[in-house]
Amino acid sequence: MFNLLKRRIILAAGGTGGHVFPAQALAEVLVPKGWRVFLITDNRGNGFANEFPEQVEKLVLNMSNPSGAGKINFILSFWFLIKSLITVLQFCILVKPSIIVGFGGYPSLTSMIIAKVLRKSSAIHEQNATLGRVNQMFQNQVDLLVFGLRPKNRQKRKVKSLVLGNPIRKAILQVNPDEYFKLPTSSFVIFVVGGSQGANFVSSIACDAIIGLPENIRKKVKVLHQCRHESISEIKSKYDAHNIKSETKSFFSDISFCFNRANLVIGRSGASSVAELCFFGRPSILIPLPTAVGNHQFLNAASMQEIGACVILNEKHLNPADLRKKIRYILENSRAAKRMASSAKKLSKPHAALDFASELENLILREMK
Numbered sequence: 001m002f003n004l005l006k007r008r009i010i011l012a013a014g015g016t017g018g019h020v021f022p023a024q025a026l027a028e029v030l031v032p033k034g035w036r037v038f039l040i041t042d043n044r045g046n047g048f049a050n051e052f053p054e055q056v057e058k059l060v061l062n063m064s065n066p067s068g069a070g071k072i073n074f075i076l077s078f079w080f081l082i083k084s085l086i087t088v089l090q091f092c093i094l095v096k097p098s099i100i101v102g103f104g105g106y107p108s109l110t111s112m113i114i115a116k117v118l119r120k121s122s123a124i125h126e127q128n129a130t131l132g133r134v135n136q137m138f139q140n141q142v143d144l145l146v147f148g149l150r151p152k153n154r155q156k157r158k159v160k161s162l163v164l165g166n167p168i169r170k171a172i173l174q175v176n177p178d179e180y181f182k183l184p185t186s187s188f189v190i191f192v193v194g195g196s197q198g199a200n201f202v203s204s205i206a207c208d209a210i211i212g213l214p215e216n217i218r219k220k221v222k223v224l225h226q227c228r229h230e231s232i233s234e235i236k237s238k239y240d241a242h243n244i245k246s247e248t249k250s251f252f253s254d255i256s257f258c259f260n261r262a263n264l265v266i267g268r269s270g271a272s273s274v275a276e277l278c279f280f281g282r283p284s285i286l287i288p289l290p291t292a293v294g295n296h297q298f299l300n301a302a303s304m305q306e307i308g309a310c311v312i313l314n315e316k317h318l319n320p321a322d323l324r325k326k327i328r329y330i331l332e333n334s335r336a337a338k339r340m341a342s343s344a345k346k347l348s349k350p351h352a353a354l355d356f357a358s359e360l361e362n363l364i365l366r367e368m369k
Contacts, residue, residue, distance in 0.1 A: 007033075007034055007035045007036060007098060007364075008035070008036045008038070008095060008096060008097045008098050009030060009035050009036070009037055009038070009097055009098060009099050009100070009101065009360070010038045010039075010040055010091075010092065010095060010097045010099075010100045010101070010111060011023040011026065011027060011037065011038070011039050011040070011101050011103065012039075012040040012041075012100065012101065012102045012103065012105075012107045012108045012110075012111035012112070013039070013040075013041055013045055013102075013103035013104060013105055013107060013108065014040075014041045014042035014044060014045030014061070014104075014105030014106050014107040014108065015042065015044050015045055015104070015105035015106060016044070016045070016048070016105070016270075017048040017272060018104075018127055018270045018271055018272050019045065019103045019104040019105045019108070019127070020041065020045050020048040020049050020103070021048065021167075021169055021272045022103055022125060022127055022148070022166050022167040022271075022272065022353075023039065023101075023103045023167075024049065024051060024052050024169055025167030025168055025169045025170065025352075025353045026101070026125075026167050026353050026356055026357060027039070027052055027053055027056050028052075028053055028169065028170040028353065029167075029353040029354055029356075029357045030357055030360075031053045031055050031056065033357065033361075036055075036057075037053070037055065037056045037057075038056065038057050038058070038059065038091075038095055038097065039052060039056050039057070039058045039059070040058075040059045040061065040088060040091070040107045040110075040111050041058065041059075041060055041061070041105075041107050042060065042061045042062075042105065042106050042107050043060065043061075043062060045105060045107065046058070046060045051169070051171070059087070059088070059091050061084050061087060061088075061106070061107055061110070081110070084106075084107075084110045085110050085113060085114065087110075088107075088110045088111055088113075088114045089114050089117065089118075092111075092114050092115075092118055092120070093118075097120060098120075098121065098364050098367075099120065099121040099122060099123065099143075099360060099363065099364060100112070100114070100115040100120050100121070100122045100123075101122070101123045101124070101125065101360070102122070102123070102124045102125070102134065102135070102138070102142075103124075103125050103127070104124075104125075104126070104127065104132050104134055104135060105134070108124070108134045108135075109134045109137075112124070112134065112137075112138045112141075112142070115142075116141060121143050121363060121364065121367050122138075122141075122142040122143055122144075123142055123143060123144035123145070123146065123359075123360065123363070124138055124139070124142050124144075124145055124146070125146045125147075125148065125167075125356070126145070126146070126147050126148065126151070127148040127149070127166050127270075127271030127272065128148065128149060128271045128294075128296035128297075128299065128300055129149040129150065129151060129152050129296060129299035129300050129302070129303055130151065130152055130153065130294040130295070130296045130299050131151070131153075131294070132293055132294070132296070133293060139157065139159070140157060140158040140159055141159075142159055143159065143160070143363055143367075144159065144160050144161075144162075144359060144360070144363055145157060145159050145160065145161040145162075146161070146162050146163075146164050146356055146359070147161065147162070147163045147164070148163075148164070148165055148166035148271050148275065148352070149163070149165075149166070149271065149274070149299075149300060149303050150163050150303065151163075152299050152302075162359065164349065164352050164355045164356050164359070165275065165348075165349025165351075165352030165355070166271050166272060166274075166275035166349070166352055167352045167353035167356060168275055168276060168279055168350060168352065168353065171254075171256065172255065172256045172259075172276060172279065173279075173350060174256075175256040175260060177259075177260055177279065177280045177281060178260055179281075180281055180282065180283075180337070180338055180341035180342070181338055181341075183261075183263055185334070186220070187220050187221070187222060188217070188220050188221045188222070188263045188264070188331050189221075189222050189223075189224065189261045189262050189263050189264075190206075190210060190221060190222070190223050190224070190262065190263065190264050190265075190266065190327070191223075191224045191225075191258045191259065191261070191262035191264070191265045191266070191267075191282075192206045192207075192223060192224070192225040192226060192227075192265075192266045192267065193226045193255075193258070193265065193266070193267040193268075193273065194226050194227055194228070194267060194268065199227075199267070199268050199287075199289070200227075200228060200231065201287070201315060202266065202267060202268060202287055203225065203226075203227035203228070203231055203235060204231075204235075205287075205318060205319075205320055205323055206225070206266045206323065207225070207235050207238050207239070208238075208320040209320040209321075209323035209324040209327060210223060210239075210244065210324075210327065211238055211239065211241075211242040211244065212320060212321070212324050213324060213327065213328065214328075217328065217331060217332075218242060218243065218244055219243075221244055221245070222244075222245040222246065222247075223239060223244060223245070223246040223247070223248075224246075224247050224252065224258045224261070224262070225239075225246055225247070225248045225249075226249060226250065226251065226252055226258075227248065227249075227250065228250060229250040232248050232249065232250060235248050236248040255276070256276075256280075259276060259277070259279075259280040259282060260280060262280075262282050263282075263283070263330075263331065263337070264282070264283055264284070264285070264327065264330050264331065264337070265277055265282050265283070265284040265285075266284070266285045266286075266287070266323075266327075267284070267286065267287070268286065268287060268288065268289050268297060269286040269287075269288045269289075269297045269298070269300045269301035269304075269312075270289075270297060270300070271296075271300055274286075274300050274301070274303075274304065275348075275349070275352075277304075277310075277344060278304070278309070278344045278345065278346075278347040278348040278349075279348045279350060281341045281342065281344050281345030281348065282341055282344060283310070283330050283337045283340035283341050283344070284304075284309075284310040284311070284340070284344070285310070285311045285313060285323065285326050285327065285330070286301040286304070286310050286311070286312050286313070287312075287313050287314075287315050287318065288300070288301050288312065288314075288315070289315075290314075290315050290316060298312070303347070304343075304344065304347060307343045307346065307347070308339060308340060308343045309340055309343035309344040309346075309347060310340065310344065311326050311330075311340075313326065
């Protein structure tokens with residue numbers, strides 16, 4: 001076992017919960033193992049980083065990346081990059097990490113550059129079925145490349161690459177998921193989830209599809225609906241007008257409770273959502289975000305659809321009637337629903353964080369020899 005004083009690690013993740021939550025899950029494993037863990041994130045990412053272990057020390061990059069074209073925006077973008085590189089460099093010199101791990105987002109870009117400058121051991125974790133922009137840049141320049149889902153592009157790589165799964169947060173792993181076939185049949189719980197960023201399209205079309213269900217089904221339905229704060233009143237009033245029981249919130253603090261009660265999940269197909277969906281083993285209707293970089297949400301969902309674990313619907317041509325047909329099919333065909341649930345469960349990798357931590361420890365041990 002190597003010296004505890006040298007067990008220092010920087011996790012770099014920003015932008016969305018899809019990057020931050022797996023970093024949190026890894027931190028929850030590393031801290032009890034004696035690692036001193038540091039998180040580099042940005043303003044947006046910090047909004048999802050409230051439940052990291054209290055021992056984790058954070059550096060929040062207080063800057064934004066200007067959008068749009070033009071010389072001024074180019075200059076500002078360059079200035080923000082230089083400023084953040086200096087900040088991260090100073091932080092790394094102070095912390096003296098054994099390894100730096102990038103999970104994606106702007107903080108991952110600056111951290112991977114500084115890892116190269118300081119010749120630090122490094123790893124990246126790609127949550128999706130295709131590499132994001134930052135991870136594409138550094139895929140052959142790190143010591144370890146870890147995938148959450150089996151990549152669609154199975155090219156030969158210059159570095160060690162593994163498919164370990166997406167780390168799942170401790171609060172979720174502590175739940176013992178109810179077997180799908182043991183859920184009550186007297187009622188149907190539909191969980192509509194928009195992901196960490198919310199999803200106006202999914203919220204709106206799911207609500208319109210559900211309120212149009214036949215009355216005999218509506219009587220049995222209860223909806224747990226996550227949407228943006230500004231949409232809560234409108235969506236709640238629609239359910240009330242059709243006598244549908246619902247809980248409508250911008251954020252469910254106990255997301256595991258929602259997954260565990262659900263007979264059906266409707267949502268996007270970000271990597272963390274897919275991992276949690278598979279952990280609980282629930283049938284799902286997934287509507288991939290069409291603007292996702294590299295079409296990664298479709299590829300994530302496709303990995304589930306290939307084994308019959310979900311239904312994929314294309315946002316471009318989707319209407320409430322088509323979504324309603326799929327909802328009815330799953331709710332009225334228990335055998336098909338159970339097959340989907342079982343298939344989803346087969347994709348679950350609940351030990352992903354532990355496996356990733358072990359690989360990082362092995363990497364550091366090899367570097368010390």
